[in-house]
Amino acid sequence: GQQLNQSPQSMFIQEGEDVSMNCTSSSIFNTWLWYKQEPGEGPVLLIALYKAGELTSNGRLTAQFGITRKDSFLNISASIPSDVGIYFCAGQITGNQFYFGTGTSLTVIP
Amino acid sequence: GAGVSQSPRYKVAKRGQDVALRCDPISGHVSLFWYQQALGQGPEFLTYFQNEAQLDKSGLPSDRFFAERPEGSVSTLKIQRTQQEDSAVYLCASYDLYGYTFGSGTRLTVV
Numbered sequence: 001g002q003q004l005n006q007s008p009q010s011m012f013i014q015e016g017e018d019v020s021m022n023c024t025s026s027s028i029f030n031t032w033l034w035y036k037q038e039p040g041e042g043p044v045l046l047i048a049l050y051k052a053g054e055l056t057s058n059g060r061l062t063a064q065f066g067i068t069r070k071d072s073f074l075n076i077s078a079s080i081p082s083d084v085g086i087y088f089c090a091g092q093i094t095g096n097q098f099y100f101g102t103g104t105s106l107t108v109i110p
Numbered sequence: 111g112a113g114v115s116q117s118p119r120y121k122v123a124k125r126g127q128d129v130a131l132r133c134d135p136i137s138g139h140v141s142l143f144w145y146q147q148a149l150g151q152g153p154e155f156l157t158y159f160q161n162e163a164q165l166d167k168s169g170l171p172s173d174r175f176f177a178e179r180p181e182g183s184v185s186t187l188k189i190q191r192t193q194q195e196d197s198a199v200y201l202c203a204s205y206d207l208y209g210y211t212f213g214s215g216t217r218l219t220v221v
Contacts, residue, residue: 004152031209033209033210035212040214040217041214041215042114042201042203042212042213042214042215043153043201043210043212044212045208045209045210045211048208048209088152088153090152090209090210095166096141096143096158096205097143097155097158097166098155098209098210099155100145100152100153100154101152102151102152103150103151103152
């Protein structure tokens with residue numbers, strides 16, 4: 001399967017700080033999705049990106065589809081304790097299958 | 111229903127036992143996916159249905175894994191003769207224009 005590398009692997013930040021994480025691949029993707037997963041739950045869709053260069057926001061979250069189509073970025077502004085979880089990127093080349101990254105674990109310290 | 115429902119939430123199986131995991135997708139969603147998520151990893155694709163047709167089963171790790179969706183709605187993932195390496199969370203997702211909606215998963219532990 002496709003390899004999606006997420007970094008950083010984990011983050012420990014103070015409440016109120018901004019967060020940046022990214023996802024890179026050696027393959028070109030046509031769609032990027034960002035998900036958040038909390039313990040004992042399935043991933044929940046945060047943002048979907050459909051074309052290169054696209055910048056999309058969802059509240060305090062902003063994600064970008066990289067120009068090369070091989071990467072994507074997720075930013076969270078003014079973090080709050082409920083932002084805690086594991087953030088996954090997922091990329092689609094063709095068809096309906098998505099490939100998931102290894103996740104970035106976020107801990108927010110009040 | 112409003113979301114994707116999976117059952118059971120937790121399953122402990124003795125090595126060698128057969129298990130069946132159920133997924134109720136969002137009503138009307140044609141596409142259904144099964145993913146396997148090992149501890150500390152991202153979900154990995156197992157198989158995909160469009161209605162009752164299994165269009166891609168390339169991710170099934172062995173012939174002990176079998177999935178069906180006979181009437182194009184509920185799907186069952188069956189694992190025969192379970193092994194310890196089968197221990198994982200099994201996620202079901204239905205798909206629309208915006209991406210996947212996942213269920214909460216079934217956590218399978220093989221002892």
